[in-house]
Amino acid sequence: MKFKRFLSVCAAALFLSGAVLPAAAAPEKETAAPAAAPEPISFTDTAGHWAEAAIKRWSAEGIIVGESDGRFRPDDPLTRAEMAIILQRVMRYETTAENLFADLREDWYINAIQSLRAAGVMRGDENNCANPYDPITREEAVTLIARAFLVEASDSPMSFPDAARISDWARGYVAALTEAGFLRGSDGGNFLPADPMTRAEVVTILNNMITACFYKEGEYDFRPFEGLADFVIVGADNVKIKNFDIGGTILLAEGVDYESTILSMVNHYGKVMQYTPEGYVRRLKAASYIVPINPELPLCSYDPALFEKDEKGIMHYKDPTRKSYMGIDVSNWQGTIDWKKVKEEGVYFAFIRAGYRGYESGALNIDKNFEVNIKGALDAGIKVGVYFFSQALNAAEAYEEAEFVLDLIKDYDVTFPVVFDWETVSSTSARTNDMETEDLCRAANVFCTTVKEAGYIPLVYSNQTLSLLKYDLSRVQSYDFWYAEYKDQPTFYYDFDIWQYTQEGKLEGVPEAYVDLNISFVDYSKLKP
Numbered sequence: 309m310k311f312k313r314f315l316s317v318c319a320a321a322l323f324l325s326g327a328v329l330p331a332a333a334a335p336e337k338e339t340a341a342p343a344a345a346p347e348p349i350s351f352t353d354t355a356g357h358w359a360e361a362a363i364k365r366w367s368a369e370g371i372i373v374g375e376s377d378g379r380f381r382p383d384d385p386l387t388r389a390e391m392a393i394i395l396q397r398v399m400r401y402e403t404t405a406e407n408l409f410a411d412l413r414e415d416w417y418i419n420a421i422q423s424l425r426a427a428g429v430m431r432g433d434e435n436n437c438a439n440p441y442d443p444i445t446r447e448e449a450v451t452l453i454a455r456a457f458l459v460e461a462s463d464s465p466m467s468f469p470d471a472a473r474i475s476d477w478a479r480g481y482v483a484a485l486t487e488a489g490f491l492r493g494s495d496g497g498n499f500l501p502a503d504p505m506t507r508a509e510v511v512t513i514l515n516n517m518i519t520a521c522f523y524k525e526g527e528y529d530f531r532p533f534e535g536l537a538d539f540v541i542v543g544a545d546n547v548k549i550k551n552f553d554i555g556g557t558i559l560l561a562e563g564v565d566y567e568s569t570i571l572s573m574v575n576h577y578g579k580v581m582q583y584t585p586e587g588y589v590r591r592l593k594a595a596s597y598i599v600p601i602n603p604e605l606p607l608c609s610y611d612p613a614l615f616e617k618d619e620k621g622i623m624h625y626k627d628p629t630r631k632s633y634m635g636i637d638v639s640n641w642q643g644t645i646d647w648k649k650v651k652e653e654g655v656y657f658a659f660i661r662a663g664y665r666g667y668e669s670g671a672l673n674i675d676k677n678f679e680v681n682i683k684g685a686l687d688a689g690i691k692v693g694v695y696f697f698s699q700a701l702n703a704a705e706a707y708e709e710a711e712f713v714l715d716l717i718k719d720y721d722v723t724f725p726v727v728f729d730w731e732t733v734s735s736t737s738a739r740t741n742d743m744e745t746e747d748l749c750r751a752a753n754v755f756c757t758t759v760k761e762a763g764y765i766p767l768v769y770s771n772q773t774l775s776l777l778k779y780d781l782s783r784v785q786s787y788d789f790w791y792a793e794y795k796d797q798p799t800f801y802y803d804f805d806i807w808q809y810t811q812e813g814k815l816e817g818v819p820e821a822y823v824d825l826n827i828s829f830v831d832y833s834k835l836k837p
Contacts, residue, residue, distance in 0.1 A: 349373065351380040359508035362515035369521065371397045372511060382511075385504035389417035389440035391449060392430060395456050396420035398514065398521070400543045400561035401427050403585045409438035427583055429455040447478035447501035449510060450491065454481035457517065457539055458557060458581055458588060462487050468499040475501065490517060519556075522547045542569050549574055553601050557581060566591045572799060602782055605802045610829075612797035615809075622654065623809050623827045633657060635724075635826040637695065637808070640677040642821045647684035649817030657691040657724050657828060662713045664697035665705070667738045672712050682720050691833045693724025695769060698755070699740050700730065706751035710758035717764075723833035725767035727790060728755040732774065749783035756787045765832055769808075772800055788830065805830050 348364035351374050357363070359382055366372050367380075371394060374380040401423035409425065409432050412418055421438050424430035429452055432438050444452075454461075461480025464487045468474075474482055482499065485491045490513075493499055519537035522528055525546035537554045543561040548570040560566050560582035580591040614626045625632045634654050638645060639661035650658070660682045661675040675681075685692050696713045700706040706728070713726060730748060732740060756766035769790040775781055781802060791804035798807055806828040813825035 349380075350378075352378040354380050354382055357382050357508065359512050362512045363508065365515060366511050369523065371514070372507075380507065382508035383506050385443035386449070386507045386510050387440065388430075388438060388442050388444045388448070389415075389421065390507070391444045391452060391505075391510065392417055392420040392424050392438075392440075394510065394514070395429065395452060396423050398518070398541065399427070399456055399559070399583070400523075400563075401583065402562045403427070403583075409436055411437040411439065415440075424452070424456075426585075427456070428587070443504035445502050446499065446505050447474055447482060449505040449513075450485060451478045451481045453513060453517070454485055457559070458579075459484050459488070466499075468493050468497060470498040470500065473501055474499060519554075520549075520552070522549070528552075542566075548572060554578060555601065559583075560591060574801075602802075605781055605785060607803060608798070608800055609803050610798065612799070615797050617796065621810065621813060621825070623807075623825065625827065625829070630829060631831075633828045633831055635659065635806070635828055636813070636815070636818075637661070637824045637826060638677075638681055638818070639675050642677075642818050642823055644820060645681060645684060646817040646819075647681075647688035647690065650685075650815060651688040651690055651817075653815050653817060655690055655815070655817075656831075657693065657826075657833075658685045659693045659695050659724065659727060659826075660685065662694040662696050662716050665699040665709060667699045667733045667735060667740065670699065670701075670705075670739055672709065674716065678716065682717075686721060691724050691831075692720065692722055693727065693767070693832065694722060695727035695729045696755075698728055698730040698751070699733075699738070700751040700755070701739060701743065702747050703750040703754040706755040707758055710755045710762075714759070714762050714764075722764060725765040725788065725790075725832055726759045727767045727769050728752050728759075729769040730774075731770075732778070743778070745778060745780050748778060749780050752779070752784050752787075756784070765835060767806075775800070775802075790826075 347368060349367035351363065351367070354360050354363050363372065363380060363382065367374070372380070396419075403426045404419055404422040405425040409421065412421065417440055421430060421440060425432070430438065459481065462484035463480065464483045466474075466483050466486055478501065482491065482501070491499075518539050518541060520528070520530070521541040521543060523543040525544045527548045527550065529550045530552040537552065538556040540549075540554050540556070540558045541561065542558060542564055545565045545568045547568070550572045552571075552574045554574060554576040556578045558576065558578065558580045560569065560580065562583045564582065566580070566582055581588050582591050610625070611627070615623060616626055617623050622634060633656040635657040636650070636655055637659035660678060662678055663672060663674045665672055682692055682694070694713060694717055696709050698706065698709055700709055717726070730752065732738070752768055756768065759766040766787050767790050768784050768787050769792065770779060771792040775791070788805040789803070790806040790808065791798065791800055792808040793800060794810050796809075798804070798809070806826055808824050808826045810825050812822045815823055
């Protein structure tokens with residue numbers, strides 16, 4: 309569930325009372341950074357101020373710098389020129405408009421104002437004036453912020469008693485930010501559109517809207533981060549963001565090489581936008597799929613840095629408090645297996661393919677090497693589970709598959725799970741090509757329930773793409789999960805119990821082919837179904 313972050317743009321008393329942010333929200337707003345993070349400026353007039361935390365954060369980012377005498381003047385009105393400087397530093401615009409506002413001359417603010425003009429953020433008044441030294445009003449400030457953050461105007465009604473006083477050009481932006489939970493009124497509920505915005509209030513608005521910003525290249529790790537980011541700004545090349553939930557928009561600064569931005573173990577279901585001299589364009593690389601976060605699912609409980617392969621390519625988890633077990637999964641494609649050698653090579657468990665359903669015919673088939681493999685593994689002292697390659701179209705076919713497998717294993721000591729392995733196949737004639745999520749989840753549940761009622765431990769096998777795009781994981785979370793991803797570290801956001809980390813393992817006991825290698829964090833042979 310996306311956290312709403314309420315912002316008051318009217319009265320400092322709301323900030324003081326704690327009505328603006330949920331309890332303990334302030335630490336979430338700290339921006340992760342490389343080791344050499346900048347130090348905040350120690351202003352002489354902000355200690356104990358209700359906006360002190362926000363001022364510290366944005367002074368450390370270099371967005372605000374204060375006066376030469378060490379003051380920030382938090383309660384003074386902000387001028388339009390100062391607002392332009394702040395937004396320019398946040399958004400990192402590079403292009404400046406060639407046509408000057410009528411009242412501008414060369415001065416310290418001119419590039420910032422002309423950059424905001426080029427981006428369509430600051431448009432001036434009816435006389436083509438920027439009015440740089442005028443205090444910026446609340447409705448002006450909200451309008452500029454909304455435009456900078458690409459918030460679309462809304463025609464939703466507003467409950468402010470003074471809503472009729474909001475100018476037509478600002479009404480849609482005020483409504484949009486209010487509807488999104490970013491604005492609410494003063495003590496009397498009014499918006500007070502023509503009142504000046506203070507320096508502290510503007511900084512606090514930015515502090516609450518921008519969950520994270522990255523102005524230097526490097527790796528930023530947000531583990532553990534609770535909640536969803538509203539706006540994330542990437543202002544440098546070669547930024548790698550890890551372990552983060554981004555529910556809103558990723559804004560890439562002008563000139564940033566968006567292909568160098570890497571999201572690792574990040575769930576994102578918003579837009580990726582970048583300003584160019586031609587305007588904003590949507591970038592797709594950083595978020596190829598739009599996947600909503602499910603806050604009810606358990607997060608990945610493993611530290612990726614603790615996974616390590618030995619010289620034989622066997623994966624180990626270097627946490628002395630968490631035991632793991634080496635395993636393989638095989639079918640007739642592995643040919644003749646010397647199970648005694650496999651045992652000597654450290655294999656503790658093996659999943660044997662019991663059978664499969666034809667992806668065109670729909671017929672059920674026994675794996676040609678099922679019997680010899682399950683007998684050989686058990687005789688060698690290896691714990692055994694089985695899997696069925698499913699192409700079930702519905703719950704009825706999944707039940708048929710489960711019964712098929714149960715009949716095959718009834719005479720064997722199967723102590724590891726019985727696995728529902730439903731996969732897509734690369735064929736235009738596959739009968740499962742149009743499988744719906746609802747039907748897949750029902751099929752998985754029927755298979756697993758049937759297996760469990762027969763006295764075995766059920767397990768669901770899948771990879772990242774199927775898990776996030778085909779399954780609704782909340783519908784199958786009652787069962788343990790076997791996750792496939794062929795990397796040196798898992799990148800899956802949610803938790804799993806077994807990881808299949810390569811399909812190109814080599815063992816002396818499997819001389820004819822590659823073999824899938826797995827690491828399990830559960831000894832299922834010690835569990836009761």
